[in-house]
Amino acid sequence: MDTIDTAPSVRVLPTEFGAPALNITLEEGLIGCEMWQHFTLEAPADTAPLMLLRSLDEPDISFIVCDPRAIESDYSLALSDTEMDILGGPSADELAMFVIMNVKMIENRTQVTVNLLGPVVVNLANRAARQVINPDHLAHHPVGDLSHVSADAKA
Amino acid sequence: MLVLTRRPDESLSINSGEIIITVLGVEGDRVKLGISAPRHVSILRQELCEEVREQNRVSALPVQASGQLAAVVRGLVATQPVP
Numbered sequence: 001m002d003t004i005d006t007a008p009s010v011r012v013l014p015t016e017f018g019a020p021a022l023n024i025t026l027e028e029g030l031i032g033c034e035m036w037q038h039f040t041l042e043a044p045a046d047t048a049p050l051m052l053l054r055s056l057d058e059p060d061i062s063f064i065v066c067d068p069r070a071i072e073s074d075y076s077l078a079l080s081d082t083e084m085d086i087l088g089g090p091s092a093d094e095l096a097m098f099v100i101m102n103v104k105m106i107e108n109r110t111q112v113t114v115n116l117l118g119p120v121v122v123n124l125a126n127r128a129a130r131q132v133i134n135p136d137h138l139a140h141h142p143v144g145d146l147s148h149v150s151a152d153a154k155a
Numbered sequence: 156m157l158v159l160t161r162r163p164d165e166s167l168s169i170n171s172g173e174i175i176i177t178v179l180g181v182e183g184d185r186v187k188l189g190i191s192a193p194r195h196v197s198i199l200r201q202e203l204c205e206e207v208r209e210q211n212r213v214s215a216l217p218v219q220a221s222g223q224l225a226a227v228v229r230g231l232v233a234t235q236p237v238p
Contacts, residue, residue: 032208
């Protein structure tokens, strides 16, 4: 399986937050978003435990992501043999995963949910990644609400 | 799309019997299906993929916003109770 760190046509964007970034490639893109395949994953100190996933294909597309076990400590994911093959046959300690957070402004409240149904699995050895379905979990698993968050933050 | 009509207890054989789909019963507007397939074949309710696709799309943020928002929202995750 091809290991792509940065594809030749991808623009190298400035790293705004100063932490070493990890480039990952989803051969089939995010589910339903096949054109978004190349990403950089940043873990700045000031957003921990949250991380930022930034598209290298679309300059202004990014996601807030985190380890699902920060939300549900016993979160587990079983990968099929096919999925493991597609990822390049990683060993258990070469696997990492993250889930995508959704932040929705409703009036002056901020509702935060996380997609535990569709985690992204990463093979740290070759930076291949894939979004998979983990049934019996919620696509909008509630994390919490914040009130009085400035509307400017999402503008 | 191949369209077939089956009665309860009738089956479809896919890929020379590698996958068999059987109509187990019909109750009102619900059809109960049984699927026998090798372990490596993933079988999912289609709407799950659609839910994930939808969440992906609505969760995308401009690069400027995600960093700022994450710095604010992280407080919610840091305070999750540990069982």
